[in-house]
Amino acid sequence: xxxxxxxxxxxxxxxxxxALNDSIVQGLAAAKMALEMEEVARARSMINQTLQRxxxxxxxLMNEVGTxxxxxxxxxxEREDAGGNA
Amino acid sequence: MATPDPDALRVLIADDAADIRLLLRMYLxxxxxxxxxxxxxxxxxxxxxxxxxxxxVILDLxxxxxDGLEAIPLIKEASPETxxxxxxGFEAERMAEAALELGADRYLQKGVSLGEISQxxxxxxxxxxxxx
Numbered sequence: 001x002x003x004x005x006x007x008x009x010x011x012x013x014x015x016x017x018x019a020l021n022d023s024i025v026q027g028l029a030a031a032k033m034a035l036e037m038e039e040v041a042r043a044r045s046m047i048n049q050t051l052q053r054x055x056x057x058x059x060x061l062m063n064e065v066g067t068x069x070x071x072x073x074x075x076x077x078e079r080e081d082a083g084g085n086a
Numbered sequence: 087m088a089t090p091d092p093d094a095l096r097v098l099i100a101d102d103a104a105d106i107r108l109l110l111r112m113y114l115x116x117x118x119x120x121x122x123x124x125x126x127x128x129x130x131x132x133x134x135x136x137x138x139x140x141x142x143v144i145l146d147l148x149x150x151x152x153d154g155l156e157a158i159p160l161i162k163e164a165s166p167e168t169x170x171x172x173x174x175g176f177e178a179e180r181m182a183e184a185a186l187e188l189g190a191d192r193y194l195q196k197g198v199s200l201g202e203i204s205q206x207x208x209x210x211x212x213x214x215x216x217x218x
Contacts, residue, residue: 021148021176022148025197026103026105026106026175026196028197029106029175029196030103030109032199033106034109036199036200037109037200046105
């Protein structure tokens with residue numbers, strides 16, 4: 001890979017890593033704090049916002065790599081259960 | 087205006103996430119911790135520390151204008167006795183060493199409970215208040 005393209009790709013990955021930290025990790029951490037304080041409505045709102053932001057980031061990533069969705073593209077190699085239990 | 091409790095720890099919260107600042111303030115204020123101010127970036131955190139010399143700062147790392155890593159040495163310079171507890175979304179494995187080398191006193195990863203944050207502040211600054 002051309003060094004400048006490599007740097008640009010690394011910069012983009014770094015940008016996505018920061019976006020994930022700023023939006024997803026912060027959002028979930030805040031929701032967890034809200035639940036600890038029994039602020040359920042606030043936690044629900046935070047989770048909804050975080051979910052929406054996660055979907056936007058994934059959409060951006062898929063647009064960037066130009067993912068061509070065809071039958072079979074969405075078959076996963078291993079199921080990752082919600083909650084993190086593989 | 088409420089009279090400040092002389093036994094309370096004086097804490098500054100520096101985080102660009104308004105939700106996190108609000109929740110920390112709500113929780114800590116009920117734990118005999120006096121939140122003396124909030125900052126949404128590292129530069130404002132340094133300014134507020136210089137003005138108020140709090141017992142402790144809860145400091146996020148990823149912030150606009152000036153990040154937490156830049157702010158740590160400036161906070162220590164402005165108020166050497168102020169304890170810095172970094173509260174960051176980044177994995178401790180990746181960031182803790184850099185933060186501690188720059189002068190932070192503790193590193194906590196976001197997701198830690200509010201109770202643990204409060205206890206950490208008391209452990210770091212002074213003995214926890216007696217629960218009556």
